Amino acid sequence: MKTVMEVRNIKKQFGGIVAVDDVSFDVREGEILGIIGPNGSGKSTLFNCILGQLQPTAGDVHLEGRKVTGLRPCDLNKLGVSRTFQLLQVFPQLTVRENLVLAGQEHQGTMLTRLFGPRDAGLSGAADKMIDFFRLGHLTDEKASGLSYGQQKLLDAAMAFMAGPRLVLLDEPAGGVNLTMLQSLRDRLKAMNTEEGATFVVIEHNMEFVMALCTRILVLAEGKLIAEGDPATVRQNPKVIEAYLGH
Amino acid sequence: MRRYRKPAAIAALTLFGAFLLIAPQLFKPYGVFILSTWVVMSIAAVGLNLTLGYAGQVSLAQAAFVGIGSYITAWLTTHGWPFWPTYFFAFFACFAVGWLLGYPALRVQHHYLAFVTLAFNTLVYLVFRNEEWLTNGIYGIMNVPRPSVLGWSMNHPHNLYYFLLAHLVFISVMTWLLIQSPWGRAFVAVRENPIRALSLGIDTRRYTLMAFAIGAGLGGIAGSLYAPLVQFIDPTPFALTLSLNLLLMVVVGGSGYFFGPFLGAIVAVLLPEWLRFAQGFYLMAYAVLVVGLMVFCPTGLLGLLDRIFSTRTTPPGQPEAAALAAAGPASEMAR
Numbered sequence: 001m002k003t004v005m006e007v008r009n010i011k012k013q014f015g016g017i018v019a020v021d022d023v024s025f026d027v028r029e030g031e032i033l034g035i036i037g038p039n040g041s042g043k044s045t046l047f048n049c050i051l052g053q054l055q056p057t058a059g060d061v062h063l064e065g066r067k068v069t070g071l072r073p074c075d076l077n078k079l080g081v082s083r084t085f086q087l088l089q090v091f092p093q094l095t096v097r098e099n100l101v102l103a104g105q106e107h108q109g110t111m112l113t114r115l116f117g118p119r120d121a122g123l124s125g126a127a128d129k130m131i132d133f134f135r136l137g138h139l140t141d142e143k144a145s146g147l148s149y150g151q152q153k154l155l156d157a158a159m160a161f162m163a164g165p166r167l168v169l170l171d172e173p174a175g176g177v178n179l180t181m182l183q184s185l186r187d188r189l190k191a192m193n194t195e196e197g198a199t200f201v202v203i204e205h206n207m208e209f210v211m212a213l214c215t216r217i218l219v220l221a222e223g224k225l226i227a228e229g230d231p232a233t234v235r236q237n238p239k240v241i242e243a244y245l246g247h
Numbered sequence: 248m249r250r251y252r253k254p255a256a257i258a259a260l261t262l263f264g265a266f267l268l269i270a271p272q273l274f275k276p277y278g279v280f281i282l283s284t285w286v287v288m289s290i291a292a293v294g295l296n297l298t299l300g301y302a303g304q305v306s307l308a309q310a311a312f313v314g315i316g317s318y319i320t321a322w323l324t325t326h327g328w329p330f331w332p333t334y335f336f337a338f339f340a341c342f343a344v345g346w347l348l349g350y351p352a353l354r355v356q357h358h359y360l361a362f363v364t365l366a367f368n369t370l371v372y373l374v375f376r377n378e379e380w381l382t383n384g385i386y387g388i389m390n391v392p393r394p395s396v397l398g399w400s401m402n403h404p405h406n407l408y409y410f411l412l413a414h415l416v417f418i419s420v421m422t423w424l425l426i427q428s429p430w431g432r433a434f435v436a437v438r439e440n441p442i443r444a445l446s447l448g449i450d451t452r453r454y455t456l457m458a459f460a461i462g463a464g465l466g467g468i469a470g471s472l473y474a475p476l477v478q479f480i481d482p483t484p485f486a487l488t489l490s491l492n493l494l495l496m497v498v499v500g501g502s503g504y505f506f507g508p509f510l511g512a513i514v515a516v517l518l519p520e521w522l523r524f525a526q527g528f529y530l531m532a533y534a535v536l537v538v539g540l541m542v543f544c545p546t547g548l549l550g551l552l553d554r555i556f557s558t559r560t561t562p563p564g565q566p567e568a569a570a571l572a573a574a575g576p577a578s579e580m581a582r
Binding site: 091101111115119163 | 447450
């Protein structure tokens with residue numbers, strides 16, 4: 001399988017604290033890679049280093065062979081890397097469709113053509129398809145603030161896929177979502193992978209969700225990579241059990 | 248109430264538009280002058296609303312841009328230039344100054360940005376006052392000529408009022424188109440959540456700069472129209488007080504609402520005039536009213552109206568039921 005992203009020896013230090021310590025891995029085309037680990041293991045910091053929100057102390061990130069370490073998040077997004085955040089990050093004042101159009105508009109033409117072009121940047125059709133895919137059709141013209149938490153999580157995930165990215169990084173997509181919506185979210189993400197061939201990396205605490213969704217899992221503990229493999233192997237790994245249950 | 252929102256807005260706009268058209272027939276020259284001032288200040292406030300209301304950048308420099316626009320038109324037209332080139336020059340000069348100021352200033356946010364822009368306003372005011380070779384200092388520039396359009400002179404107050412009103416309509420339409428475009432959506436995204444906006448590929452720095460520079464340019468246009476209206480330009484009107492007044496217009500009207508600045512300008516420009524019956528107490532009455540307004544509706548007048556007209560009339564629970572139905576039978580079981 002082709003490698004989409006290579007992460008090499010990423011290290012992030014905050015003063016004397018090493019939040020991420022020499023972590024390396026590849027993301028292969030078409031896979032759903034899960035990154036798990038106990039609280040404070042450095043998962044989100046690793047994401048932020050990969051995505052330009054934080055400058056890594058050491059190490060490199062390559063996207064399809066091109067070095068992208070330290071690129072601004074907006075430039076990285078234009079190269080085809082999209083993300084969601086641990087906390088909900090939809091735009092409450094905009095409708096569901098407007099949120100999706102916003103998520104894709106910067107990939108349409110130049111700043112000048114967007115100013116004089118159509119109001120929806122030619123994305124209404126694509127937004128409606130995405131809305132249908134994530135089963136939000138009955139809420140198309142509702143403001144995001146009027147949606148339930150689970151529906152907002154679905155919208156948040158849909159926004160990450162709107163620009164047809166090469167790679168999507170989802171930071172705790174299942175956090176705070178009720179069981180009904182969780183099932184719907186997992187089903188849609190799985191469909192996005194099998195039907196659309198989307199490649200993504202998921203950070204998650206919900207083990208059941210990760211085991212059911214991901215094809216490969218990395219385990220972080222105290223900033224270090226301690227295990228890697230398919231869900232069944234990782235589940236049996238003594239180091240993982242120790243990291244989660246303690247000494 | 249939600250269903251009455253659009254008809255109520257259309258009715259209010261129609262009535263207000265009709266009033267603006269016949270207003271010169273209803274007022275004496277001083278009244279027409281005050282209305283003309285409202286028009287000019289509305290344009291400056293529309294610019295500030297773009298910067299503050301839509302892009303979320305607190306600026307206390309709008310008076311400086313109004314001043315730069317005024318001085319450009321006043322100086323050039325008194326030196327024989329026709330009005331129109333000075334008008335466009337005022338816009339582009341203020342746009343450029345706004346862009347140049349924005350580069351360093353927009354590295355900071357919120358009250359820090361307010362302080363930087365406040366300092367810029369003070370600097371520009373001092374230039375107007377002290378650089379006599381350019382601005383004639385405190386003596387100002389007198390006898391600023393009024394423009395004429397296709398031989399139609401603006402010397403009559405009514406003509407000038409309609410001329411200014413036409414500008415307000417044009418600028419409002421242009422601003423409306425801007426905020427309805429993908430740029431407007433990006434401005435809102437930058438204001439609401441810059442980190443998420445960045446992750447969606449929105450170059451927050453460039454959009455913020457654009458909003459700041461366009462807002463400054465509209466301040467320049469307001470200034471360019473202010474000069475022929477008052478026909479005498481001196482530094483005093485462009486001190487910090489005007490910036491604070493413009494900020495008041497945006498906030499009182501409803502920051503981030505398209506018609507907020509128009510309503511805010513009514514409060515800031517017309518209300519003190521209507522309160523003159525209170526004689527020596529009129530400014531105190533004005534202050535009390537504004538404080539009361541901000542205490543009881545901090546989102547501004549349009550924020551208050553929005554709250555009233557957004558009240559649900561459909562029974563609560565319907566959207567939730569629709570969502571569960573759409574999620575399929577499993578959700579029904581879960582319920």
